[in-house]
Amino acid sequence: MAARRKQSDEGEDPRYKNPKYKSRKVMRKAQRKSDKQRHHQNMIQWKQRRKQALGPKAVQKSQDDVKITKRKTLKTNDELASSADFPVEKSADQLEIEYLERQLLKNRKSGAKGGDLFQTLRKEFVNDGFDEDFLDFLSSIDHMAAKGKRTSVDSTSVAKRMKKGGATSKVEDSEEDEEDDSDSEEEEEYGVDEDEDGEEEGEQDDESQEEDDEDASDSESDTDQPSDEDELDEGTRTRKKVTFDLPKSKETRGIVGEKGTPPKDNAVKIDEETIESVKKQQIGLINRISEGNFTIVVKEMINVYNKMLSCESGEEQTEERLLAVDVLIEDLCDCTVRMVIENENTVVSLVAIHTALICALCNAVGINVGYVYCHKLLKSLEKALPILFKNKEGKQLSDAKLTARNSVMSFAVISHLEMLDLETLFFLIKNMSREEITEHLAQILMVVLRYTGDNE
Structure with missing residues (x-):
């Protein structure tokens, strides 16, 4: 066994003879304390030297001045408290209200409120790569929308007058002349090309004439006379405008005859069992x-x-399979719009992936996939725009904003893949700016311009 150490050995052990050093923290604290004491002593010495240099009269005068100011402050204490220059401490609620007002741009000057919304974003657009001339187009969107709305109302009123008879033909001619004059003046003001306006007005006139001709042909029954539409097509041919108006029920195509006639005996029937099985397989692939x-x-x-x-x-059987493919395309586009575009929890990357799938099928299967999908996208966007125009805060507004954002992003992806014409993009911009542009609509328009503006 080891021998027990005696108490006397502790004093002789060199381990217990090491001096204890102070830590850096303790040394810095002591240094700061000594510096403060030295500074305080220096201030006291400086005051004493100053009193000796000025003399007893100056000290007495300074004391009298202090007494007079004290008496005055006692008399006008309330006035000084009200007109003090010291900042008043604000509560947490007041600070939060001021912060929210700054975020909502309510505390800006009146000139900044009445200015153009897009002109305030000049620096951001220039940093994104847009030219400064492009901002002139943005500032004229409101005027373009107002003009398009007025021309559409005028065309409908003219069509109604034409149905009543030829009694008001002279009045219409004079009104059209006045409208042409006013349109020419506005074009000179805003720098709009006359050729483009003339083409648009010509297309609207042709459409109104075709609608009138269709009404006239429906009213005439059991007649074999040629319709006015053929005469218009043979006389003047305008360039065709792509629309997304699809038939109301594609499943009944080939089953129901023209003008609602009952189906014939040799109508093509679709195998519903195979279609349902393929639909389930298709939905599974979409989810994966x-x-x-x-x-x-x-x-x-x-x-x-x-x-x-x-x-x-x-x-x-080939016709049956073609009809089955049309039904599958319709179901695919419905699922994509319902599960991705109209879903409030969808992220932008998922919208891009599903849109790329539609574009791939459009190249491999047929262009009909793109037509059906764009038609449904346009429908969902048109459903969300009236809510954005009203601009009433709530869950409905946030859902409509997300739906519009997803629809616009899907159109932007199709445009990025070079499968969408610029006319469709201009149609979207004009459609979204047909009324007063709100804050939410401005954000949607910025999404369109940011993701489709760099295409050549």
Whole structure:
């Protein structure tokens, strides 16, 4: 066993003879304390030297001045408290209100409120790569929308007058002359090209004339006379305008005859069991799609449509398969719009992936996929725009804003993939700016311009 150490050995042990050093923290604290004491002593010495240099009379005068000011402050204490220059401490609620007002731009000057909304974003647009001349186009969007709204109202009123008879033809001619004069003056003011306006007005006149001709042809029954539409088509041909007006029910195409006639005996019937099974497979592929497995899902979707179209059979079966493919395309676009575009929790990347899937099927299966999808996108956007125009705060407004953002982003992806014409983009901008532009609509328009403005 080891021998027990005696108490006397502690004093002889060198381990216990080491001096204790102070830490840096303690040393800095002591240094600061000594500096303060030295500074205080220096101030006392300076005051004493100053009193000795000025003499007893100056000290007495300074004391008298202090007494007089004290008496005055006692008399006018309330006045000084009210007119003090010291800042008044504000409560937390007042500070929060001021912050929210700054965020809502309510505390800006009147000139800044009445200015153009897009001109305040000049620096941001220039940093994004836009030219300064492009901002002139943005500032004239309101005038373009007002002009388009007025011309549409005028065309409908003229069409109603033409139905009543030729009694008011002279009045219409004079009104049209006045409108042409006013339009020419506005074009000179805002720098709008006369050729483009003339083409748009000509197209609107042709459309109004075609509507009148259709009404006249419907009213005439059991007549074999040629319609006025053929005469217009043969006489003057205008350039065609792409529209997304699809038939109301594509499933009944080929089953129901023209003008609502009952179906014939040899009408084509679609195998509903196979369509339902393919629909389930299609929905499963849509739910599986992501950035990692995008190419795999696209290949499987193309194989599904190729199997529906590649089977060799008779004419009736081929027509049946074509109708089945149309039904599948309709279901695909419905699912995409309902599950992705109109979903408030959808992120922008998911919108881009599903839109890219539609574009891939448009190249592989047929252009009809793009037509149906764009038509449904336009419908969802038109459903959200009236809520954005009203600009009433609430959940409905936030949902409409997200739906409009997703629809516009989908159009932007199609444009980025060079599968959408610029005329469609200008139609979207004109449609969104047909009324007064609010803050939310301005953000949607900025999304359109940011993601589609760099296309050549």
